[in-house]
Amino acid sequence: MITKIEKLDNFGRGISYINDKICFIENALPNEEVEIEITKEKKKFIEANTINILESSINRIKPLCPYSNECGGCNISHISYEKxxxxxxxxxxxxxxxxxxxxxxxxxxxxxxEYDYRNKIVLHGNSKIIGQYKKLTNDIVNIDKCLLVNDKINEIINLLKNNNIEEVTIKTSNDTKQVLVDIKGEINNKDLLLSKVNVLIINNKIYSKDKSIINEIGNKKYYVSKDSFFQVxxxxxxxxxxxxxxxxxxxxxxxxxxxxxxxxxxxxxxxxxxxxxxxxxxxxxxxxxxxxxxxxxxxxxxxxxxxxxxxxxxxxxxxxxxxxxxxxxxxxxxxxxxxxxxxxxxxxxxxxxxxxxxxxxxxxxxxxxxxxxxxxxxxxxxxxxxxxxxxxxx
Ligand SMILES: C[S@@+](CC[C@H](N)C(=O)[O-])C[C@H]1O[C@@H](n2cnc3c(N)ncnc32)[C@H](O)[C@@H]1O
Structure with missing residues (x-):
């Protein structure tokens, strides 16, 4: 089915009208003509995926992230940052x-x-991979690098590969000098990891001297522990x-x-x-x-x-x-x-x-x-x- 997109909804999905029903379309931008595949149809609305872009918007960009089609982490990486x-x-x-x-x-x-801004990531895994959940599922997208997080976090993600990790939270200070890693699962390179991070917690046991990292904002300093909130x-x-x-x-x-x-x-x-x-x-x-x-x-x-x-x-x-x-x-x-x-x-x-x-x-x-x-x-x-x-x- 082919449809023309009128505007974006609050979740960044394209909106069109099909048989008087509102239709929410993933990965579609205003003024685009797209071929869609309906994923859900209810009395009042339709949900759909874009399968082909017939007329592309000038505001569309090719996402920098290689996982953007599957990963549920970003939802509007196909729009220019200005837009x-x-x-x-x-x-x-x-x-x-x-x-x-x-x-x-x-x-x-x-x-x-627009990238490299996050000081925290939560990833899921199994004995083979770690990564983000796929959009709207609990399936895991195996990732080597997330563009939203800082380089230090990506370095740690790669050290965690080839382990058996159910879930991991990685936090850094805003200057990326301090790192906290909180793992649920089993790892075979604990000593290497310990030499790279300030706080290492595995299955609730603290292996490092410290249990929090220190973050700085302006002239203030703040401790952040594994279960504490900090703006990302x-x-x-x-x-x-x-x-x-x-x-x-x-x-x-x-x-x-x-x-x-x-x-x-x-x-x-x-x-x-x-x-x-x-x-x-x-x-x-x-x-x-x-x-x-x-x-x-x-x-x-x-x-x-x-x-x-x-x-x-x-x-x-x-x-x-x-x-x-x-x-x-x-x-x-x-x-x-x-x-x-x-x-x-x-x-x-x-x-x-x-x-x-x-x-x-x-x-x-x-x-x-x-x-x-x-x-x-x-x-x-x-x-x-x-x-x-x-x-x-x-
Ligand atoms: C968006 S965070 C803001 C934290 C803080 N203002 C900052 O800038 O880091 C929201 C906070 O609300 C807390 N929270 C959520 N529901 C709450 C409630 N009903 N009563 C008290 N705190 C709550 C959470 O623990 C979290 O720390």
Whole structure:
């Protein structure tokens, strides 16, 4: 079947209409004419793969990655980087304009390198290969190199070949000088690996002297352990945190809540410009690292709570600034309600999913003005988009 693509959906798939049904097509770009193979047909929609491109878009590029057809790691590596940034900007703008009926300012998207940006990878394997999962399956694509991660990680991937690895997480510091490797499985070159990395954990046993690596952002240092969260883009994270810092410097808040604080990174980054900060995260490893990070940065005005935000948020009053950085699911209904009641002067909403961001903004919009949204391309070559929204009490 042949069809013409009208636009992209939020996942970077081409959209066309077949027999009045919306059709989502992998690897197809606006204005292209493509031959498709239908993979799923439901009452209201069709899903399909592109099998032949009859008329190609000027924005199409040949993906640099040899695994791009099968690997589920990237989904939009066939679009030029310029168009990818435009796609993400428009995705945020269109979602927000559709759901919130107001002219909200969307600032220019911030981006950096399109490859070599990730400081972390999780790979799966068996006795023969390690690699990423194939798109929408648990089959493994055997990889020698991933273009999204830094060279140090690729070096370690190659040292791990010919082992029996079920799963491995490799993390580096942003300057790539420190490496953490956490393996589930069996390896036959433990000593070699130990000589190349700072932290080696195999089946939960720590073989190295250290159990965390140290990452630097601006003038702050942060411990990151195997189970702790750390932003993956080693270039854009500083730009994101600097945006938060600029706002904090401007408003000079007395009391700050850093919700979904991870290892305390944002709170510590802005700590010199506020009197008191409370960080909340439910992950034990994050909060253990956050407390160490507090010491590491001699930061005496921050305290951390290990709990769910929704369990604790009712306890706070008279907060000048609330920073939220939730997971992709966004804020839960209770947290949204309390944020509305709290009437903090400012909320900085760091989001990694424009869809849940828009849902949350629609509700917060009753109590707060949305000053602007700034998208950040934290995850190049994928459809995911980070952003910062500034809300001010009416
Ligand atoms: C996107 S990360 C942000 C971390 C941090 N702000 C940073 O920049 O590194 C989201 C964090 O939310 C935490 N989290 C997820 N759901 C939570 C909940 N219901 N309550 C508290 N923390 C939660 C996760 O452990 C994770 O650290």
């Amino acid at each position: 990818e940034n435009e796609f993400k900007y428009n995705k945020v703008k269109d979602l927000v304009n559709k759901i919130i009926n107001k002219n909200i300012i969307i600032k220019d998207i911030i981006f950096d390198k 883009n080693r270039f854009v994270t500083k730009k994101l945190y600097d945006e938060v810092l600029d706002i904090v410097k401007e408003i000079k808040p007395s009391k700050v809540l850093d919700l979904y604080c991870g290892t305390g990174t944002i709170g510590i980054y802005v700590s010199e410009y506020c009197n008191e900060i409370i960080g909340i995260d439910y992950n034990k490893s994050n909060i253990e690292d956050a407390n160490k990070n507090k010491e590491l940065n001699s930061c005496n005005n921050i305290n951390f709570i290990c709990n769910k935000v929704e369990n604790k948020i009712d306890e706070f009053k008279d907060i000048d600034l609330i920073i939220v950085d939730p997971p992709r699911s966004g804020l839960d209904a209770h947290t949204r309600e309390i944020l509305k009641e709290m009437k903090s002067k400012t909320i900085i909403y760091v989001s990694c999913d424009p869809v849940t961001l828009t849902r949350d903004l629609k509700e917060l919009n009753d109590t707060y003005n949305i000053n602007y949204i700034k998208p950040f391309n934290m995850f190049p070559r994928t459809y995911h988009c980070e952003s910062i929204t500034i809300l001010e009490r009416r």
